[in-house]
Amino acid sequence: SRSRHYRIAVIPGDGIGKEVVPEGLRALEAVSKRFGCTFAFDQFAFASCDYFLEHGVMMPDDWKDQIGGHDAIFFGAVGWPESVPDHVSLWGSLIQFRREFDQYVNLRPVKLMPGVPSPLAGREPGDIDFYVVRENTEGEYSSIGGRIFPGTEREVVVQETVMTRVGVDRILKFAFELAQRREKKHLTSATKSNGIAITMPYWDERVEDMARAYPDVRWDKYHIDILTAHFVQHPDWFDVVVASNLFGDILSDLGPACAGTIGIAPAANINPERDFPSLFEPVHGSAPDIAGQGIANPVGQIWSAALMLDHLGERQAASAIVAAIETVLAQPRLRTRDLGGPLGTVDCGAAIAQALLEAR
Numbered sequence: 312s313r314s315r316h317y318r319i320a321v322i323p324g325d326g327i328g329k330e331v332v333p334e335g336l337r338a339l340e341a342v343s344k345r346f347g348c349t350f351a352f353d354q355f356a357f358a359s360c361d362y363f364l365e366h367g368v369m370m371p372d373d374w375k376d377q378i379g380g381h382d383a384i385f386f387g388a389v390g391w392p393e394s395v396p397d398h399v400s401l402w403g404s405l406i407q408f409r410r411e412f413d414q415y416v417n418l419r420p421v422k423l424m425p426g427v428p429s430p431l432a433g434r435e436p437g438d439i440d441f442y443v444v445r446e447n448t449e450g451e452y453s454s455i456g457g458r459i460f461p462g463t464e465r466e467v468v469v470q471e472t473v474m475t476r477v478g479v480d481r482i483l484k485f486a487f488e489l490a491q492r493r494e495k496k497h498l499t500s501a502t503k504s505n506g507i508a509i510t511m512p513y514w515d516e517r518v519e520d521m522a523r524a525y526p527d528v529r530w531d532k533y534h535i536d537i538l539t540a541h542f543v544q545h546p547d548w549f550d551v552v553v554a555s556n557l558f559g560d561i562l563s564d565l566g567p568a569c570a571g572t573i574g575i576a577p578a579a580n581i582n583p584e585r586d587f588p589s590l591f592e593p594v595h596g597s598a599p600d601i602a603g604q605g606i607a608n609p610v611g612q613i614w615s616a617a618l619m620l621d622h623l624g625e626r627q628a629a630s631a632i633v634a635a636i637e638t639v640l641a642q643p644r645l646r647t648r649d650l651g652g653p654l655g656t657v658d659c660g661a662a663i664a665q666a667l668l669e670a671r
């Protein structure tokens with residue numbers, strides 16, 4: 312049978328990354344006790360601004376060998392703008408992981424949790440529960456194009472959208488498979504084939520074609536403009552939403568914003584073929600304004616551990632983490648300060664680990 316031992320590359324990074332990552336590991340240790348899977352956590356100090364200040368680079372030359380063989384990367388946050396410019400720290404680490412490890416799926420759950428005020432009036436936990444699946448390697452974010460006659464009246468600027476059959480089909484396949492595993496089995500595709508009249512009709516064509524392989528998944532599509540309105544007015548309509556790089560970028564910020572605060576949102580950067588490790592991280596950054604105070608909300612990091620377990624095939628354990636987060640957030644006295652509660656990072660993390668163990 313399949314091995315249930317997992318080697319995890321742990322990269323805390325900077326700022327509150329170093330405070331919330333240990334709480335993610337605490338939840339994973341509780342999972343190990345309850346569900347029997349085991350973890351080896353290998354800590355790496357690179358991909359941080361401290362490492363940069365000491366070595367002049369964000370990562371060692373052999374970083375790919377050091378973490379490429381792990382089952383997953385558990386990442387905190389990178390960035391310390393006071394000492395290293397953000398484009399240097401981000402491009403020297405996180406962007407390298409995403410590209411070199413072909414993590415072409417960016418996955419974000421959008422779920423309204425108890426105790427988290429939604430900016431959408433009248434919405435309760437249960438009303439909002441879907442995923443945004445963003446294509447992360449091609450589409451609108453290409454480097455094909457240029458500027459000619461710069462600074463003159465004849466100035467011309469062009470940037471091409473690139474959609475490849477391989478690139479479009481693989482993200483659609485991931486999204487349809489995710490939809491198939493969910494109760495509602497419903498997929499929504501973001502398009503704009505009325506305006507972007509070459510690449511987007513192609514995207515639609517590939518969706519229609521892919522859908523034939525998943526007859527049990529109900530699917531629909533909306534133009535991106537009205538789709539953003541529906542996210543706000545009818546978040547209960549959605550289950551799995553798949554989108555190109557640009558549209559997915561917008562939806563994957565809008566969705567979680569409709570479901571609450573930056574402190575709790577998780578993200579996964581996935582290589583579904585498992586040729587390379589996938590990366591799991593909170594959506595938030597290193598929060599220099601609160602770093603070192605022990606008050607950061609650990610939920611985003613802990614929820615990203617649930618996404619990691621799901622990817623590793625530990626589905627029951629993944630659901631248990633999400634349930635433990637819900638149990639804790641439902642109690643005002645167990646929330647962190649950003650949610651109006653009294654607890655610090657460690658106590659909130661410990662409460663979630665405790666809830667995991669008590670639920671058995």
Ligand code: NAI
Pocket residue numbers: 327387388389390391392397401405573574575592593594595596597598599600601606607608609611649
């Ligand atoms: P940020 O997400 O670090 O902080 C934005 C605001 O949200 C701050 O007021 C912060 O205190 C608050 N916040 C964030 N996470 C929180 C948590 N867990 N609990 C309570 N409050 C929380 O974004 P910002 O300030 O734009 O960027 C700071 C640094 O992080 C920069 O160097 C930036 O490049 C980097 N960054 C890194 C990311 C990553 O590693 N994936 C993502 C976003 C930013």
Ligand code: MG
Pocket residue numbers: 560561564
């Ligand atoms: Mg974005």
